[in-house]
Amino acid sequence: MPSAESNALLSPELMARLERLELVTRKVFRGHLKGERRSNRKGESVEFADYRSYVPGDDLRFIDWNLYARLDRLYLKLFQEEEDLHFYCLIDASPSMSFGNPTKLQCAKKLAAALGFVGLCRSDRVVIDTLGGIKSSAPMRGRAQLWRILEQLEQIEANDPTHMLDGVKRFSLRNSGKGIIVLITDLMDKTGYEAALRMLIAKQMDLFVIHMLSPEELDPTLLGDLRLIDSEDRDETEITVSRAVLKKYRQTLDQFVSQAKQFCARRSITYMLTPSDRAVDVIVTQYLRERGLVQ
Amino acid sequence: MSFISTLPWWAWLFFALIPPAIIALYFLKLRRAPLVVPSTYLWMRTIEDLHVNSLWQRLQNNVLLYLQLLVVALLFLALLRPGCRSESQLGQRSILLIDHSASMSATDESPNRLTVAKQKALKLVDAMASTDVAMVISFSDRAEVRQGFTSDRRQLRTAIESITETNRITDIREAVQAAAGLANPGRTSEIDNVNDIQVAEALPADLYVFSDGGFGGLEDFDLGNLSAKYIAIGQAEPTNIGIVALTATRNPEREEEIEVYGRLVNHSSSDKSVTTELYMDDVLIDATKTTLKPDQEAGVNFQLRGVEAGKLTLRVQEKDDLIVDNEAYTTITPTSKVEVLLVTDGNRALELALATPQAQKLARLTIVAPKYLDSPDFTKANNENKFDLIVFDNVSPKTMPFSNTLFLGASPAGDAWSFGEKQSPVMIVDTEKDHPLMRYLEMNAVQIFEGSALKSPEGATRLLESNIGTIIASAPRGPFLDVVCSFGLTRKENDSQVANTDWLVRRSFPIFLLNALEVLGNTDAESTARSILPGESIALKVGQRFNEVEVIDPKGNSAIATRGSMSQIVYPQTDNKGIYDVVAKDSDEALERFSVNLFSPRETQIKPLAEIGFGEEKVAAAPAQAPSRFEFWRWLTAIAVGLLTIEWIVYLRRIFV
Incomplete structure (x- = not known):
């Protein structure tokens, strides 16, 4: 049964709204099972696609007998194949995600639950994973698997010290399928995020980066002589925060976000910056809709 | 520019360690509040331009460090006491004596001497070092401490500027005694005074006298620890x-x-x-x-x-x-005639001497017996100040009257006067001929049968000396004058009065009485009002019935003069020259008139003295300015304090990391 946190992750009202949505990809991938979305592959469905000449060995059930009667030649009816979609939600569970109110991780979990639910509703293969990896990250399909997703999400805690590149490497090795990947992260990796994103692009994935920052990162209110301790590597930075320094920080942040946006845009990665205190339904139904992840 | 080291070498060594210590302290970490943040990634990128580890780069752009080092450098420099030659400066302890007597109103200096003296004194005060102290004393016929020792230049300036011109004469003695009392504590500053022992630590001081030198009276003055400087005020050739x-x-x-x-x-x-x-x-x-x-x-x-x-x-x-x-x-x-009361049991010679034509012109004589003194009539007349002179012939009153007295062979009431044992014969030795009572008298041949030596009160003037001591003396009693002759004109012998002296038949006797009428009767042939010097107090000659009188000064201002504890009314506000009218307070009855004039040859002689003498020491006129050293250390310290303030502001505003 879903726990209280699960309820908090996904409210019934939100579920009701999400049921009407589906995940959209700009690319078409081959799924393993028949799903609820049309494939450009021809297959078995009720939707006519084309004709082709019969060749021996073809399934006789798909011969258009009416056409044979008229033309005296055998043609086979082709139908649109309906396939399932791989949807990966990769969450950055590093300690830096534990900041904010609600925490960035909590917001990421809600977002993953919402998107996963949308995927499950459309019989997509949904995989929830973290950069450091979780115990059972097997693909789930079908609405009934929602509780498992929620259970998985519950287990995620912000104590994963894995660097982004290592996490992406591990993820790529474990998951060979193609599809949509949504990376929810704060991009605060001192080794850089660029190599990790490049690796995901190389997998021909439809990549969405949701850049999640807490309000105190977006608009810090620090002042005075401080010894800043990095939550991830415990690195210490001594700083005297003045209004001038705060102004410079905001410039640096704008530059950082701008660089990330530019990097993503050049590589057809969909980038979205969101504060952690923004409501998930707004993110999904408004912002992600605008960016074409759901419709 | 020159320097004076204020510290020993080891102290300099210690202070030399301060700049390296500041630099070392700068690299020590501040006690900063720890704060866990999601990531220091962005913060590091924010401060990477400033947060550099290179020593030199760390030293660069650090205004706070530079300011601190600059402050220390300035303080070091201040400790070296840099200075240069200056023109005027007071000593550590200075006493400014400013003459504001009448002669200082002279206009040979523009606008007048007092203003110039004040300007010179102000210049000296302006050149004072902050640790120097000075006091201001103004003097005319009296001294007034305007400002005690202080280093507050504003107070000194105010004190100097408050000195105004007067019409008074000059008497510097009181002022230099006040100054000497501070420099030579416990001393009388009198030369050859063997009992003059210094009881407290002496405080040497510079004595600046701003004057034209129109004073004297310092012949027996010892400067002691005072170093006198005389700043002569006035042109060399004034006209007056x-x-x-x-x-x-x-x-x-x-x-x-x-x-x-x-x-x-x-x-x-x-x-x-x-x-x-x-x-x-x-x-x-x-x-x-x-x-x-x-x-x-x-x-x-x-x-x-x-x-x-x-x-x-x-x-x-x-x-x-x-x-x-x-x-x-x-x-x-x-x-007006002098009202004279003669109290006697009968003295023909005395009555005749007071009845000469000359005496009659001056006086109106009333002769009474001793018992009249106990009558209400006398009490009334005495209270109304009716009698100008009472002559007691072998009679002593119970209380002294409110008038001048001449006692012949009798002692005044009270303990002030006393007679010694009667001795005989009495030979006259000396006569005080300079006294107006004794002028024109030839007393050497006068024979006196018996007499007593007089014991007179303090302040008495001995008029006639004999082989047995003083036999005639005068002494003031409040506004009155008592003259006592210790020998009687007559004496009792076998129940009859016989002559005690042959003075009665000599010409000197009526002359003495005439002198007594003129001097003790407050009259003389001049028929003019009394004249006093500006600023002098005057004892008003008004009757005892007046306890308060109104004095109208030459400018028309009136003031009330009140009888004090003594029997006289003293009026001190006589600064304005001219004629003063004394009237009864309620009835406007004219009582007296006196004049205030600057009859002072010393004040009229306005040529400034080239030198003034303090005892044996002569002090020549000198310019107020003396070569001295102008020090910069206080300016350096002030700049250092200013820099410290700027550093504090910079630190608080956190402009730089």
Whole structure:
């Protein structure tokens, strides 16, 4: 049964709204099972696609007998194949995600639950994973698997010290399928995020980066002589925060976000910056809709 | 520019460690509040331009460090006491004596001497070091401590600026004694005083005298720890013609004739021909022209007829450097006789001597027996101050009367006077002929049968000395004067009065009584009001029935004078020259008139002295400025403090990391 946190992750009202949505990809991938979305592959469905000449060995059930009667030649009816979609939600569970109110991780979990639910509703293969990896990250399909997703999400805690590149490497090795990947992260990796994103692009994935920052990162209110301790590597930075320094920080942040946006845009990665205190339904139904992840 | 090291070498060594210590402290970490943040990634990128680890780069752009080092450098420099030659500066302890007597009103300096003296004193105060202290004393005929020792230049300036001109004469002694008391504690500053022992630590001080030197009285003064500097105020050749005396004398033969006599003096370097005008009640009645050579005195004489009473003003029409002595005032009072009471059991010789024609012109004599002293009539007359003089012949009153007295062979009431044992014979040794009572007397041949030595009160004047001691003396008693003759004119022998002296038959006896009438009867032939110097107190001669009188000064301002603890009414506010009217407070009854004149040859002689003497020591006039050292250390310290403030502001504003 879903726990209280699960309820908090996904409210019934939100579920009701999400049921009407589906995940959209700009690319078409081959799924393993028949799903609820049309494939450009021809297959078995009720939707006519084309004709082709019969060749021996073809399934006789798909011969258009009416056409044979008229033309005296055998043609086979082709139908649109309906396939399932791989949807990966990769969450950055590093300690830096534990900041904010609600925490960035909590917001990421809600977002993953919402998107996963949308995927499950459309019989997509949904995989929830973290950069450091979780115990059972097997693909789930079908609405009934929602509780498992929620259970998985519950287990995620912000104590994963894995660097982004290592996490992406591990993820790529474990998951060979193609599809949509949504990376929810704060991009605060001192080794850089660029190599990790490049690796995901190389997998021909439809990549969405949701850049999640807490309000105190977006608009810090620090002042005075401080010894800043990095939550991830415990690195210490001594700083005297003045209004001038705060102004410079905001410039640096704008530059950082701008660089990330530019990097993503050049590589057809969909980038979205969101504060952690923004409501998930707004993110999904408004912002992600605008960016074409759901419709 | 020169330096004076204020610290020993080891202290400099210690201070030399301060700059490295500041730099070392700079690299020590501040005690900063720890704060866990999601990531320091962005913060590091924010401060990477400033947060550099290179020593040199760390030192660069650090205003706080530079300011601190600059402050230390300035303080070091201040400790070296840099300085340069300056023109004027006071010593560590200075006493500024500023003369504001009448002569300092002279206009040979522009606008006048006092203003110039004050300006010079202010210059000295401005040049004071912050650790120096000074005090300000003004002096004329009295000294006034305007400001005690202080280093507050504002207070000193205020004290100096508050000094105003006066019409008074100059007496520096009180002022230098006040100054000497501070520099030589416990000392009288008298030369050859063997008991003069210094009881407290001496405080040497510089004594600056801003004056024209018109004073004396310092012949027996010892400066001790005082270092005197005399700043002469005034031009070397001033021009001044002044009136130094004015009297109006009624002709004894013809009372309607009055002779006015004035004395002029020319203290200029050239001959002066001046017009002297005489005004009566502000109306010009006579004038005369006088020519005076330099430093020459001359008299001017006017004869007035048919004048009963009035105010006389003598004016010199000359624009000189000191105008305050160009006018003199006096009054002519109606003739009046002295009321004399003779208390005697009968003394024919005395009565005859007081009945001479000359004495009758002066006095109205009343002869009473001793028992009259106990009567209510006497008490009433005494309270009304009816008698100017009471002569007690072998009679002592129970209480002293409110009038002048002459005791012959009797002791005054009270313990002030006493007689010794009677001795015989009495040989006269010396007569004080300079005293107005004893003038024209030839006493050496006078024989006295018996007499007693007089024990007179303090302040008494010995008038006649004999082989047994003083036998005639006078002493003031409040506003009154008592003259006591210890030998009687007569003595009792076998129940009869016999002559005790042959003085009765000598010419000197009626002359003595005539002198007594003139001196003790408050009358003389001049018939003029008393004249005092500006600023002097005057004991008003009003009856005992008045406890308060109104005094109207020459400017028309009135003031109430009240009888003090003594039996007299003393009026001290006599700074304005002119004629003062004393009237009864309620009835406007005219009681007395006196004049205030600057009859002071010393003040009239306004040429500044080249040197002044303090005992044996002569102090020559010197400029107020003395070569001295102007130090910069306080400016350096002030800049250092300013820099510290800027550093504090920079730190608080957190402009830089």
